[in-house]
Amino acid sequence: MQNRRSFIKAAVLSASIAAIGGLSASAYAADTIKVGILHSLSGTMAISETALKETALMTIEEINAKGGVLGKKLEPVVVDPASDWPKFAEKARQLLSQDKVAVTFGCWTSVSRKSVLPVYKELNGLLFYPVQYEGEELEKNVFYTGAAPNQQAIPAVEYLMSKEGGSAKRFVLLGTDYVYPRTTNKILRAFLHSKGVKDEDIMEEYTPFGHSDYQTIIAKIKKFAGEGKKTAVISTINGDSNVPFYKELGNAGLKAKDVPVVAFSVGEEELRGVDAKPLVGHLAAWNYFMSVKNPENDKFIKMYRDWAKKAKLPKAESVVTNDPMEATYVGIHMWAQAVEKAKSTDTDKVIAAMAGQTFKAPSGFTLKMDETNHHLHKPVFIGEIKADGQFNTVWKTKGPIRAQPWSPFIPGNEGKQKL
Amino acid sequence: MKRILSLLCLVAALWAGSAGAALDPAILKGLASDDFDAKQAAVAGLAAAGDDADAQRLLKALSDDAVAVAGERLLIVAGDQVLDAASGAALKPAPANPESISLNNSLRQQVDGALAALRLFSTDTAERLAAARLLLADMGDGAVLMPLLDKALAHEQDPVIKDILVRLHAQASLGSPDATVRLKAVQELGGSASPAVKALLLGLLDKQGEDFVEPDEKVRLAAQTAIKAIDGRLAWSDTAGQIFTGISLGSILLLAALGLAITYGVMGVINMAHGELLMVGAYSAYAMQALFRARFPEFVDYYVLAAVPVAFFVAAAVGMAMERAVIRHLYGRPLETLLATWGLSLVLIQAARLLFGAQNVEVANPAWMSGGVQLADNLSLPWNRLVIVAFSGFVLLVVWLMMNKTRLGMFVRAVTQNRPMAGCVGVPTARIDTLAFGIGSGIAGLGGVALSQIANVGPDMGQGYIVDSFMVVVLGGVGQLAGAVWAALGLGVVTKFLEGWAGAVIAKILVLVFIIIFIQKRPQGLFALKGRFVD
Numbered sequence: 001m002q003n004r005r006s007f008i009k010a011a012v013l014s015a016s017i018a019a020i021g022g023l024s025a026s027a028y029a030a031d032t033i034k035v036g037i038l039h040s041l042s043g044t045m046a047i048s049e050t051a052l053k054e055t056a057l058m059t060i061e062e063i064n065a066k067g068g069v070l071g072k073k074l075e076p077v078v079v080d081p082a083s084d085w086p087k088f089a090e091k092a093r094q095l096l097s098q099d100k101v102a103v104t105f106g107c108w109t110s111v112s113r114k115s116v117l118p119v120y121k122e123l124n125g126l127l128f129y130p131v132q133y134e135g136e137e138l139e140k141n142v143f144y145t146g147a148a149p150n151q152q153a154i155p156a157v158e159y160l161m162s163k164e165g166g167s168a169k170r171f172v173l174l175g176t177d178y179v180y181p182r183t184t185n186k187i188l189r190a191f192l193h194s195k196g197v198k199d200e201d202i203m204e205e206y207t208p209f210g211h212s213d214y215q216t217i218i219a220k221i222k223k224f225a226g227e228g229k230k231t232a233v234i235s236t237i238n239g240d241s242n243v244p245f246y247k248e249l250g251n252a253g254l255k256a257k258d259v260p261v262v263a264f265s266v267g268e269e270e271l272r273g274v275d276a277k278p279l280v281g282h283l284a285a286w287n288y289f290m291s292v293k294n295p296e297n298d299k300f301i302k303m304y305r306d307w308a309k310k311a312k313l314p315k316a317e318s319v320v321t322n323d324p325m326e327a328t329y330v331g332i333h334m335w336a337q338a339v340e341k342a343k344s345t346d347t348d349k350v351i352a353a354m355a356g357q358t359f360k361a362p363s364g365f366t367l368k369m370d371e372t373n374h375h376l377h378k379p380v381f382i383g384e385i386k387a388d389g390q391f392n393t394v395w396k397t398k399g400p401i402r403a404q405p406w407s408p409f410i411p412g413n414e415g416k417q418k419l
Numbered sequence: 420m421k422r423i424l425s426l427l428c429l430v431a432a433l434w435a436g437s438a439g440a441a442l443d444p445a446i447l448k449g450l451a452s453d454d455f456d457a458k459q460a461a462v463a464g465l466a467a468a469g470d471d472a473d474a475q476r477l478l479k480a481l482s483d484d485a486v487a488v489a490g491e492r493l494l495i496v497a498g499d500q501v502l503d504a505a506s507g508a509a510l511k512p513a514p515a516n517p518e519s520i521s522l523n524n525s526l527r528q529q530v531d532g533a534l535a536a537l538r539l540f541s542t543d544t545a546e547r548l549a550a551a552r553l554l555l556a557d558m559g560d561g562a563v564l565m566p567l568l569d570k571a572l573a574h575e576q577d578p579v580i581k582d583i584l585v586r587l588h589a590q591a592s593l594g595s596p597d598a599t600v601r602l603k604a605v606q607e608l609g610g611s612a613s614p615a616v617k618a619l620l621l622g623l624l625d626k627q628g629e630d631f632v633e634p635d636e637k638v639r640l641a642a643q644t645a646i647k648a649i650d651g652r653l654a655w656s657d658t659a660g661q662i663f664t665g666i667s668l669g670s671i672l673l674l675a676a677l678g679l680a681i682t683y684g685v686m687g688v689i690n691m692a693h694g695e696l697l698m699v700g701a702y703s704a705y706a707m708q709a710l711f712r713a714r715f716p717e718f719v720d721y722y723v724l725a726a727v728p729v730a731f732f733v734a735a736a737v738g739m740a741m742e743r744a745v746i747r748h749l750y751g752r753p754l755e756t757l758l759a760t761w762g763l764s765l766v767l768i769q770a771a772r773l774l775f776g777a778q779n780v781e782v783a784n785p786a787w788m789s790g791g792v793q794l795a796d797n798l799s800l801p802w803n804r805l806v807i808v809a810f811s812g813f814v815l816l817v818v819w820l821m822m823n824k825t826r827l828g829m830f831v832r833a834v835t836q837n838r839p840m841a842g843c844v845g846v847p848t849a850r851i852d853t854l855a856f857g858i859g860s861g862i863a864g865l866g867g868v869a870l871s872q873i874a875n876v877g878p879d880m881g882q883g884y885i886v887d888s889f890m891v892v893v894l895g896g897v898g899q900l901a902g903a904v905w906a907a908l909g910l911g912v913v914t915k916f917l918e919g920w921a922g923a924v925i926a927k928i929l930v931l932v933f934i935i936i937f938i939q940k941r942p943q944g945l946f947a948l949k950g951r952f953v954d
Contacts, residue, residue: 041777041778042772042777042778042878042879043879046777046778046779046877047778047779050777050778080777163455163525164455164523164525165523165524165525166524166525177924205922205923206922206923206924207923207924208923208924208927210875210883211923212873212874212875212883213668213873213874215664215667215668215804215915216661216664216915216918216919216923217918217923219657219660219661219664219919220919222614222797223614223657223797225614225618226614226615226617226618226653226797227617227618227621228617228618228620228621228622228624228625229618229621229622229625240779240875240877243779243875244873244874244875247784247873248801250789250790251789251790251791251801251802251803251804252791252799252801253790253791253793253799256524257524257525257527257528257531258615260524272781275783275784275789278789278790281523281524281527314776314778384521384523384524386484392521394521394523
């Protein structure tokens with residue numbers, strides 16, 4: 001009895017603490033359009049997602065400074081789901097039914113997106129998802145401004161297999177244990193099979209979220225690489241595990257020249273926390289790099305630097321921009337354009353108006369929202385890490401390519417490309 | 420492909436030789452082009468023209484990422500100065516809008532290999548040795564370097580360097596068209612202990628379509644023998660590496676659990692906030708790093724040393740405050756203590772969020788803790804892990820001395836074994852409780868400093884270690900230092916071997932299953948308190 005009572009006490013205590021943490025003050029005003037921002041500001045994903053919140057706030061301010069949308073100012077509602085997947089659904093419901101936001105910009109991990117999906121479908125909300133992901137999904141209520149596998153993962157592996165990329169013959173598929181890495185690796189394995197790579201030349205490894213001891217895995221990679229043929233590592237590690245992973249990589253002396261690591265979730269922001277010198281030459285594939293040179297990008301970088309100073313972000317003098325930040329920026333602008341076109345913030349009208357929207361993006365290309373599949377046409381860049389934590393573009397596509405959310409390498413996906 | 424390339428570079432070498440001192444404009448043009456093959460041929464040409472001072476300067480500049488192109492002209496940017504790459508003459512004024520030329524991995528490998536090969540002709544023995552070792556670790560395309568190696572081998576007098584050169588030469592001549600040369604090379608390589616060489620040899624045994632890569636059967640047999648010999652040499656260092664990673668994980672577990680062993684053992688307090696005391700220690704290291712960066716930038720590499728005492732005292736102070744304010748009133752009520760300390764842990768996490776922000780903070784390894792020592796070709800031990808293993812040994816020694824050789828330690832042991840009797844003979848049990856709790860917390864703080872060097876430092880970092888710490892204490896038996904040591908090292912090594920065998924996720928599950936079974940078989944391992952609850 002004593003026991004049970006204590007546990008009930010514990011449960012009540014934890015629930016009330018969670019509730020206090022969850023309250024967000026928001027003043028109601030009729031002449032504004034509310035915009036939800038759903039990014040983890042604490043926990044393992046905060047390393048990546050905090051910058052997206054800042055980008056969203058900056059973009060909203062930029063739009064407001066130009067007079068807002070439909071003559072109304074945008075009012076951001078920021079919530080913190082704390083890298084806790086069920087909490088994402090809770091917060092999404094709160095944004096939609098309590099704060100009545102017109103649109104939400106948010107999520108990073110696929111597991112968080114999957115957890116909020118039912119809420120957006122049920123309440124007919126609108127979500128803009130700014131991160132590259134595994135595909136195999138197409139929802140009416142979601143616009144995907146990040147890359148589908150054929151806009152990131154597949155070109156990166158093709159590059160590694162090319163002579164230029166070192167003619168890799170064996171592959172280590174290394175990831176965090178959740179839906180995005182597992183699905184991406186399933187697609188990549190099918191793709192590698194189609195290129196004649198056999199199963200014994202593919203090693204697949206997963207670690208839990210927040211894993212911090214990569215000694216064994218690095219030793220295993222070294223051993224695998226020592227068994228003949230050029231080996232490359234394809235990393236879908238997400239969140240703050242990347243810091244110990246790259247630290248260990250540097251300390252173990254695994255050089256990019258011998259075993260290149262190409263990462264799909266590591267950008268300029270994640271590299272800020274690491275000494276990049278031992279990582280020179282390791283790769284990342286994205287649709288935007290901060291080092292891309294064009295006037296749009298100069299403007300974007302300057303805007304974010306000014307914002308960082310104004311918002312007094314930690315280490316404001318050294319802030320960087322990255323691909324998901326660009327995707328957030330593009331997404332918010334496209335949404336604003338669609339609202340202007342639809343003359344309403346109604347979900348269905350905005351979805352109809354989104355088709356075919358274009359925007360001149362910081363990547364230097366004019367991106368277009370596909371008419372049928374809710375994904376952007378995006379260019380692909382492959383970059384090598386430089387000593388200052390920036391990327392040196394070593395390969396890129398000629399222009400934006402159309403997304404294939406349903407990978408053609410997975411059987412049964414034929415004819416699924418439209419909504 | 421390789422053959423064609425080596426032919427190409429041979430042609431380039433002959434051509435460059437006849438062209439004289441000035442750099443071949445075709446090379447310069449190739450470097451400036453966007454086409455990968457053209458760039459590669461240009462770098463091979465530079466390597467072949469290696470004796471030339473202009474070529475060496477350009478190679479060096481390429482390796483430093485200091486080459487740029489403006490219009491048709493190739494430039495070397497050295498600080499404020501801009502040189503013409505072809506002649507080395509300083510350009511004034513510098514051409515406008517130079518666009519820097521960047522190399523990708525395979526080109527950089529070629530450039531670095533060529534630079535190292537050129538250093539083989541240095542007059543300084545140490546430099547020649549270093550260059551030879553560098554090439555041994557990473558030669559890239561051997562065919563490109565072959566002419567240089569030939570020449571170096573002919574000149575070399577030093578026996579150690581010559582030995583390495585012979586092996587390098589063998590490595591490079593695996594692509595030779597002459598089967599006897601290849602056979603000799605393979606036999607020579609059998610004496611190596613390097614995974615890179617093994618990979619090269621394995622490549623010979625591969626099939627390309629119907630045919631083997633290596634057409635001669637004798638060479639293939641020799642390669643098999645050589646691979647076996649190399650494997651034998653690699654096996655021991657593999658195992659040694661695995662044991663080391665286990666010990667390294669064990670030392671971290673020990674640092675995390677040692678403090679808990681004291682507080683749990685002495686007072687029977689189930690301290691759920693123990694993980695947060697680790698966090699306090701890690702943030703102390705961060706704060707010291709910030710202080711050193713701001714005030715004593717010349718000593719910034721030694722901030723870790725300063726962080727050790729600071730973390731101990733800060734964490735001890737937090738622990739003693741916790742004990743005085745909350746835990747003291749709950750002695751003998753384990754469930755309430757559990758709840759209260761869990762609440763305290765939330766308070767501490769939130770406090771860290773308010774003070775330092777919700778994001779992880781960056782704690783850099785000092786230079787002397789970066790990199791590693793290379794024991795064998797496939798075994799390098801990272802310095803930060805070595806330092807932590809040594810540090811945990813040191814902490815263990817201090818704790819043992821304190822518990823067994825000091826008056827305070829004697830009091831603590833007395834209270835642990837029989838509290839009322841200790842009180843009767845005049846031991847101030849309440850004060851001992853506070854001090855013991857403080858010491859346990861301080862040791863957790865030390866663990867935090869160690870963790871800050873290898874893991875992420877954030878407000879909720881402690882949560883990941885509380886379960887592991889309890890596992891160690893439970894497994895080792897409560898209140899015993901030796902138990903904690905064996906349990907930590909055992910768990911570390913077992914986890915690492917399981918990880919190597921089944922992957923990190925499964926290993927975690929298996930370890931938990933093991934603990935559950937263990938507790939069922941040996942429940943006294945869990946609550947075999949020697950303190951007041953038993954007496």
